[in-house]
Amino acid sequence: MNALPVEFSSPPAPTPEGDAPHRPVLLQEVIAAFTAHGGGLYVDATLGAGGHSEALLEIPGTTVIGIDRDTRALGIAKERLARFGDRFIPVHGRFSEIEAHLAAHLAAMGKAHVDGILADIGLSSIQLDDPGRGMSFRMEGPLDMRMDVSTGETALDLIERLDDDELANVIYRYGEERRSRRVARCIKQAQVAGELSTTTELRRAVVRAVGPARVGGVDPATRTFQALRIAVNGELDELTALLDAAPRLVAPGGLLAIISFHSLEDRLVKQATRNRAVWQALNKKPITASDEEISVNPRARSAKLRVARRFMEDVAEDAGEDGGEDAGEDACGDASNNAEDGEDVASEDLS
Ligand SMILES: C[S@@+](CC[C@H](N)C(=O)[O-])C[C@H]1O[C@@H](n2cnc3c(N)ncnc32)[C@H](O)[C@@H]1O
Numbered sequence: 001m002n003a004l005p006v007e008f009s010s011p012p013a014p015t016p017e018g019d020a021p022h023r024p025v026l027l028q029e030v031i032a033a034f035t036a037h038g039g040g041l042y043v044d045a046t047l048g049a050g051g052h053s054e055a056l057l058e059i060p061g062t063t064v065i066g067i068d069r070d071t072r073a074l075g076i077a078k079e080r081l082a083r084f085g086d087r088f089i090p091v092h093g094r095f096s097e098i099e100a101h102l103a104a105h106l107a108a109m110g111k112a113h114v115d116g117i118l119a120d121i122g123l124s125s126i127q128l129d130d131p132g133r134g135m136s137f138r139m140e141g142p143l144d145m146r147m148d149v150s151t152g153e154t155a156l157d158l159i160e161r162l163d164d165d166e167l168a169n170v171i172y173r174y175g176e177e178r179r180s181r182r183v184a185r186c187i188k189q190a191q192v193a194g195e196l197s198t199t200t201e202l203r204r205a206v207v208r209a210v211g212p213a214r215v216g217g218v219d220p221a222t223r224t225f226q227a228l229r230i231a232v233n234g235e236l237d238e239l240t241a242l243l244d245a246a247p248r249l250v251a252p253g254g255l256l257a258i259i260s261f262h263s264l265e266d267r268l269v270k271q272a273t274r275n276r277a278v279w280q281a282l283n284k285k286p287i288t289a290s291d292e293e294i295s296v297n298p299r300a301r302s303a304k305l306r307v308a309r310r311f312m313e314d315v316a317e318d319a320g321e322d323g324g325e326d327a328g329e330d331a332c333g334d335a336s337n338n339a340e341d342g343e344d345v346a347s348e349d350l351s
Pocket residue numbers: 022023024025045046047048049050051052053067068069070073093094095096120121122123124125147238239351
């Protein structure tokens with residue numbers, strides 16, 4: 001059973017570093033791995049508010065190239081990390097462009113590789129807590145969901161472009177929503193009727209399809225919002241691109257550390273880091289957050305960290321991706337009284 005995110009509408013508590021808007025997860029565990037490796041040139045591929053980067057930069061002799069596709073996050077991180085001077089290099093870009101982005105910096109430093117890559121996949125609180133981004137059904141906002149608002153299709157554009165079957169497949173594949181056909185039909189009906197421009201209206205359409213009841217404390221719209229967000233941002237393709245590029249970018253002996261937040265992502269990370277021609281997994285099971293961390297940062301509840309060390313040999317293999325087929329469901333009716341289907345949905349959270 002796939003684990004699902006739960007959204008938290010309340011702002012995160014202030015971090016020990018100050019009032020940064022995003023509390024980095026598994027910080028001690030990440031930093032322990034990089035500290036053991038020592039100083040070097042590291043890439044934080046998901047810079048966000050810069051929490052992990054800040055801690056990496058505290059390791060003596062470290063330079064961090066911080067990448068994010070979200071210009072707002074970059075602005076916040078630049079301000080936070082300004083004190084590190086040219087040891088911090090911010091880059092606006094995506095995982096799928098990482099080799100191109102790093103090429104110029106590596107050339108300027110006379111290096112062929114970096115000493116490690118960190119990625120803390122998913123959404124930051126900066127994105128989740130901004131109603132204008134349309135990421136959360138708990139706040140009224142436009143159906144956007146893009147991490148990079150400067151480019152690409154919004155969630156509404158995507159819904160308008162896809163037909164019922166295509167939309168159902170997205171909702172099934174990325175949300176593992178068993179009632180995907182019914183949900184898709186209700187969403188398309190709302191869109192055609194001109195009643196689908198906000199997060200609230202999207203949630204209403206989903207509730208029409210599956211009913212209002214929560215399963216395991218999870219809102220009925222959670223799966224659909226997750227699916228659309230993953231599709232809008234091409235999240236699994238992006239992660240696959242990062243995992244493909246990592247063996248070429250990380251120096252022999254260097255580190256790859258990935259924090260993921262749901263099983264679709266963790267499956268990809270696990271497959272890639274189990275390629276023994278390339279990586280030595282430093283932990284057999286993913287590292288998860290302590291009860292103490294979860295009590296102060298519920299976001300950490302679903303986090304899984306996998307750390308691997310690059311072997312000296314230069315052999316790479318591709319990691320495949322598996323996907324499910326759509327479940328059969330049909331008409332958009334009023335399902336507000338539907339009985340729950342008894343799915344054991346784990347309560348988890350957005351990154
Ligand atoms: C969970 S946050 C990272 C938070 C960060 N570790 C911190 O301590 O503040 C994830 C960030 O990664 C960015 N991101 C997600 N997918 C990305 C991709 N494919 N390419 C570049 N940035 C991405 C998001 O925009 C977001 O700012």
